[in-house]
Amino acid sequence: MAKAYDYLFKLLLIGDSGVGKTCVLFRFAEDQYNATFISTIGIDFKIRTIELDGKKIKLQIWDTAGQERFRTITTAYYRGAMGILLVYDITSEKSFDSIRNWIRNIEEHASADVERMLIGNKCDMNDRRQVSKERGEKLAIEYGMKCMETSAKLNENIENAFFTLARDIKAKTEKRLNQNRPGSNSQNGTGSNTKLKPKDNGGSKSSFFKMCTIL
């Protein structure tokens, strides 16, 4: 029987309380926006299946409670995650400062090759901005991840963020599959790893870049 999807990716949303993790997820999974969401206690998740290069990818996205106290609970879910979206609120300096703490958490609890992405949410509220786009980008480069400013309210960059992350994970997964394949494929795989640049196409460039930083 045909499977409903080719890949299942588990993603995780983390970030301070109130930065809009649930809104981002709700926008992506249900294409709806609600200004007054009920606060997330513990953990919750949503599903959306997307299509990338002819492959069906089921995204299982976990939404976590933002309060620091809940980290002891939520970190248990880091391990299974293949991609993590670190969300801050561009109108809150504090939420941006916390990103470093969240990264430390990832380093402690998540698997080493997890894909990460920095999300500056609420970019529709430019008049109340406290964190410039450049600062976000600088931080992202420092940790070797992509960054994006989004607005769940206006549906800006939400799709883009999840699709980009999914594409990176897919590229990495397929690369690993190729590596594990016996024979010439495997040689090709290792070859690409040592030679670094030549075999990469546009789509997986960033992921390739990321691989380098991890290695």
Place this chain on the structure above:
Amino acid sequence: MSPPIVESSSVTVVDNVSQQYDDDNFLSNSTFDVKILKENLDEILEDDMIGLGSLSSTESNTDSLNVNSEIINRSESRADTGIGSDLLSNLSVSPSPIIISERNNSISATSDDMSDFDLGNTEDLNNNLTVVYPLSSGEDDEENQNRRDTLIFIVRDDSETETESKNSDLKTDDKNSKMIPYECASLSSVYSNYSQYDFFPRNVPSPPLPQGDLVFRKAENQSGLSSLLGFFGSKKSTPQTNSTNTFDLLTSKLFSFNKSKNLSSRSEVQKRSDTNENPSLKNGLSCNNSSQDLKVPDSVLIFENRPSNLPAKSQQEELKHRQEYERMVEMAKKKEQKENELKLKRQHQLGKKEDFMTNSLKIWNTEIIPYWEEQCSSKRTHQLWWHGLPPPIRGKVWRLAIGNELSLTNESYYFYERKAKQKLELLKKYESQDDDKNHESSVELIKLDVSRTFPQLCFFQKDGPFHDALHNVLGAYACYNTQIGYVQGMSFLTAILLLNMESNDAFICLANLLNTNVLMACFRMDQAKMNRYFRVHQILFEYNIPRLYSHFEEQNVKPDLYLIDWIFTLFSKSLPLDVMSRVWDVFFRDKEEFLFRTALGILNLYKETLLEMDFIHIVQFLTKLPDNMNSTHLFKSIEQIVMSIDDISFDKLVNFDS
């Protein structure tokens, strides 16, 4: 034709209908007088009231009621036939809404024993609703007796559709319980089928829902039926002109009348007494109806109403259409009957529950609360408690049951409330002072969460009635217990407390509640302790519902995926408010053991559904339980859950396991 039989001269409503059919205004010009042959009723009822019927307070019924009122009105206004009563009987209206006798278009309702039927004095009636509750003859008498609801429904014959409703004796109950759902057959399903039929206008509007609790609409101006009739009456110039006639045609067609029928319907009028001391007073409202032969060939309906500019249908086509049409009517009738049965059942349960709650409230108020220390653990108290506390005393009993081990006073609340406010101001002044270690900084977080607490209720959002109170109580607690501070989840607990008591009491309750074992472990994020509870949950889960347990194991559904949300908020996030309230009631009786029993009860209740699901659906289902969950079903399911294994109690299991 037989005259209305007035068995005893108790409640007789004579309705003299003078009919003035007018092209423009079909019903609003007809005048109706009601004479009530009972002294105190004369005072109550005003001259311009036209009808006697009963009404439902439930939304789902208003639609059908609307239709029914039309039926009554129309049937009243017919001079020559008893089609109205016939119609009602054919609609399988139960309980029959009104007793109609056809001679002189009078409505007669009689009561066997009017002396028992006391409508109370007029003063009461000014504020309340008198309910004459008619019940169908097919009702189980015993069940009827349990119901003390009566409803007299009086409609003014104004063009403004207005309802005069009074309640003689429902003083103690809240507004919602004043009216008892009245069941009548709904024509709406017939409409919808009808509108599919080829000679019907496609855009038949559905009848509008009456606004407010009691709106008894006149037929002529707004209903979908009248537009249907309008269509049918197209032979004459104005749609409304002939509507009575066409209505009869329609109804005779719709409900395939027997040509002649003697109808005798019996209703019971029962008096609702707020004390429940009197046994239910049973009054027979009976009346014999007979109807004149109605000889309308079925074909008339179709022939008459086929627009003249269209060619006539072939015989075959006509036959086909008629068969189709009859099938539709048959189906509609069946559907209605089913719906009616269901509604009736629900309505009975509601009535029973109400009576129980009234009784229970009295006992709580007079026999338990004043003697709390002795009574709180008595068997009877526990039994009453299991069925949920009556809302008016809920807060009081919660306070008593939670107790005040911490010896907090109102003064301590005001002290910490002030402190929280100062703290917040300080934070505003010196923004972003990093004091992550000190959880008092979480005072800031409260602001964010207050408006995210039960957003659907609109109570706690900015400018909502409880916004400030919720903010203050949470702030006060964060300052009182600086070790814990504010933790997400607390806002839900406090919100529910605030719905039942004042801020100061809510603070005292919250502090004492969070001082209990399981909540303390949760809000301190004491993982070791929490895991211990989760482990015991798993043990009891396997013991009670082994099949589902192994399914969960297979699907890798860990208890923390749903238990964290349930326990942190004491089910307030995931259960409907009424069910949740009852869970809290019993939680205060049985303490933390009941939380886990409820959790297993929920799993047990949805066992079959969950067994069919995979990981994703299980977790999503459990974090958002069905809105229509019924507390009776849940508590039946909870009752099946055993919380001790081999005489080892829950508490022991929790401590034992360590």
